[in-house]
Amino acid sequence: MEDLFGVHQKARRQDSEHWISLSDLMAGLMMVFLVISVAFMRYVQIERDKIKEVAIAYQNSQVALYEELKREFSEDLPVWDAEIEQSTLEFRFKSPDVLFENAAIELRPQFQLILDDFFPRYLRVLKRFDEHIQEIRIEGHTSSLWAGATSPEEAYFNNMELAQGRTRSVLHHIYTMQSVSDEKPWLREKFASIGYSSAHPVLKEDGSEDSSRSRRVSFRVLTNAEIQIRRIIQE
Numbered sequence: 001m002e003d004l005f006g007v008h009q010k011a012r013r014q015d016s017e018h019w020i021s022l023s024d025l026m027a028g029l030m031m032v033f034l035v036i037s038v039a040f041m042r043y044v045q046i047e048r049d050k051i052k053e054v055a056i057a058y059q060n061s062q063v064a065l066y067e068e069l070k071r072e073f074s075e076d077l078p079v080w081d082a083e084i085e086q087s088t089l090e091f092r093f094k095s096p097d098v099l100f101e102n103a104a105i106e107l108r109p110q111f112q113l114i115l116d117d118f119f120p121r122y123l124r125v126l127k128r129f130d131e132h133i134q135e136i137r138i139e140g141h142t143s144s145l146w147a148g149a150t151s152p153e154e155a156y157f158n159n160m161e162l163a164q165g166r167t168r169s170v171l172h173h174i175y176t177m178q179s180v181s182d183e184k185p186w187l188r189e190k191f192a193s194i195g196y197s198s199a200h201p202v203l204k205e206d207g208s209e210d211s212s213r214s215r216r217v218s219f220r221v222l223t224n225a226e227i228q229i230r231r232i233i234q235e
Helices: 002-073 109-127 152-175 178-190 225-234
Strands: 082-085 090-093 133-141 191-195 216-223
Touching: 002 082, 002 109, 002 216, 090 109, 109 152, 109 178, 133 152, 133 178, 152 178, 152 191, 152 216, 178 191
Parallel strands: 133 191
Antiparallel strands: 082 090, 090 216, 133 216
């Protein structure tokens, strides 16, 4: 009997030692997972802080650029029938009768005079924020109307060609200004002309299209905040 009980006690001790070893292993694994989790959360927090810093810098630079543009052009905006949109940094010329002849891409003489006054001053403001600027887009917009068009699609593509031609005319005019000739390399690097046709119409309060106000040209600043955030994520 003693031999029998001795065998049972030995088996129980072996089982106990086995479970102690397994529990030690599980505890060790839990500690490893805990360390990995803490390290990962710390990494996420650091990356989040970096993105937050970029977002704050973007917001601060955008506000500062907007304030500089307002300070420079506040007296000219009503004279030119223009406005500056703070959220998009869009400098918008809104009077179609001043900009172009109907269905033509050539700048009216009055618009040329406005650009001759506007652009050198605009460029001086932008250059102070060079490190934050990715691109400046000259954007052309039209109404959805086109005389003689047989379908909305025909009107859309005719207006697309018109809008693109107009923005190229604006870009060509500012590029050939003698007053900014020293800045041509920067203009080539930063400026682009884009025609949107009637993709972004101006609407009246009742939701219908304001055909006159839809015909406009704007200068829009794109900052490099998105590129900086993408770089942080890729790293």
